[in-house]
Amino acid sequence: MEFSSKLIESAVANFSRLPGIGQKTALRLVLHLLKQEEDFTQDLSKALVDMRLNIKYCKECHNISDDDICNICSNTVRDQSIICLVEDTRDVLAIENTSQYNGLYHVLGGIISPIEGIGPDDLTIDSLINRISNPESEVKEIILGLSPTMEGDTTAFYITKKVKPFGIKTSTIARGIPIGGELEYADEITLGRSIVTRTAYSIED
Amino acid sequence: MEFSSKLIESAVANFSRLPGIGQKTALRLVLHLLKQEEDFTQDLSKALVDMRLNIKYCKECHNISDDDICNICSNTVRDQSIICLVEDTRDVLAIENTSQYNGLYHVLGGIISPIEGIGPDDLTIDSLINRISNPESEVKEIILGLSPTMEGDTTAFYITKKVKPFGIKTSTIARGIPIGGELEYADEITLGRSIVTRTAYSIED
Numbered sequence: 001m002e003f004s005s006k007l008i009e010s011a012v013a014n015f016s017r018l019p020g021i022g023q024k025t026a027l028r029l030v031l032h033l034l035k036q037e038e039d040f041t042q043d044l045s046k047a048l049v050d051m052r053l054n055i056k057y058c059k060e061c062h063n064i065s066d067d068d069i070c071n072i073c074s075n076t077v078r079d080q081s082i083i084c085l086v087e088d089t090r091d092v093l094a095i096e097n098t099s100q101y102n103g104l105y106h107v108l109g110g111i112i113s114p115i116e117g118i119g120p121d122d123l124t125i126d127s128l129i130n131r132i133s134n135p136e137s138e139v140k141e142i143i144l145g146l147s148p149t150m151e152g153d154t155t156a157f158y159i160t161k162k163v164k165p166f167g168i169k170t171s172t173i174a175r176g177i178p179i180g181g182e183l184e185y186a187d188e189i190t191l192g193r194s195i196v197t198r199t200a201y202s203i204e205d
Numbered sequence: 206m207e208f209s210s211k212l213i214e215s216a217v218a219n220f221s222r223l224p225g226i227g228q229k230t231a232l233r234l235v236l237h238l239l240k241q242e243e244d245f246t247q248d249l250s251k252a253l254v255d256m257r258l259n260i261k262y263c264k265e266c267h268n269i270s271d272d273d274i275c276n277i278c279s280n281t282v283r284d285q286s287i288i289c290l291v292e293d294t295r296d297v298l299a300i301e302n303t304s305q306y307n308g309l310y311h312v313l314g315g316i317i318s319p320i321e322g323i324g325p326d327d328l329t330i331d332s333l334i335n336r337i338s339n340p341e342s343e344v345k346e347i348i349l350g351l352s353p354t355m356e357g358d359t360t361a362f363y364i365t366k367k368v369k370p371f372g373i374k375t376s377t378i379a380r381g382i383p384i385g386g387e388l389e390y391a392d393e394i395t396l397g398r399s400i401v402t403r404t405a406y407s408i409e410d
Contacts, residue, residue: 002301002302003298004269004276005260005269005270005271006271007252007255008256008269010256011252011255012255013252014248014252014253017245017249018237018238018249020341021234026224028225029223029224030256031294031295032224033223033253033256033257034260035254040222041253042254042257044250045221045250045251046218046250047215047216047219048220048235048238048249048250049247049250050212050215051212051213051235051239051246052238052243055239063209064209064210064239065209065210066210066211066212070209070210083384084300089236090232090233090236091211093207093232097207113368118278137329140310184209194320
């Protein structure tokens, strides 16, 4: 696309470097900015730069945080005996939104993926080992909250082996038919596993 | 969604004010920015603010421009006798990309829409009348390059009436079955009109 303005061209080029935003969407966003007050664009730019330059990562769990220790790790009301291992910050948010979990987290920062050149050393696995080997650690269980993909399973396997010597229990989030999902549309592997790993069902009298 | 960081929260809130970007997409973009170098975010922010503060609108055609007169209006090679009237800058880009048009443009800045409270005075219609009533004007034809919607047709009708006293020919872009489109999937109105407004077809011997 050729633009009559270098300013537009540069704004569109920068926007379309973001994932999922192509040239057409970028142009739509730029034209939207032009229709709004100048403050709108200045607020957006300031929020992005502020965020990028000032964000910290929690020294305990590596989740994004405004302080050195995030507000989950520093919350003494939470269960200190259980750590949920997740790939990235989005997973923490997703689990927090369920209100079903009251333990701590550990953000890996990715999963082992030879194809993308991500090995165990690129993740925060050493930091996890430090956490659980600390004499003051109360951790008794690690939940492997990773996606049920080949990379996720590889990572889970690797970490389970690493954690074993510390005598800590590992568990994985349940795989099965999503609630509200229909059996006939479930893939064979999920359906097969969900029969093998069926759970007890009883009706209270 | 609750974020563990005010910085993330503010960045997500600002991103999700853009059209077509919800909270989940905004978060994905923010996390992407965090994975890139700081320069990436700073370049994006600078490009957006530069664009917003320094962009001009061409005094002739109201297209966005880096100068007082855009590079289409100031291009003397282009046909000065024909103006294509369009709703916004995106339409100019779309038509320019076809390489089929060598005349000038006039960007209305919207279309007449009583529901959205946009009347003729909110558009650049007066400026168009000034352009064609200028004694030095060479304009002989105005192409109504508006979308074939009710609002577009209303606007086309209004402008045709306004332009009539100046003895300038008005035309509209052809409506019909899109090239590559299949007859059976065309809506009745388009198909009906495309039969009424059929064009001559002959094979050169």
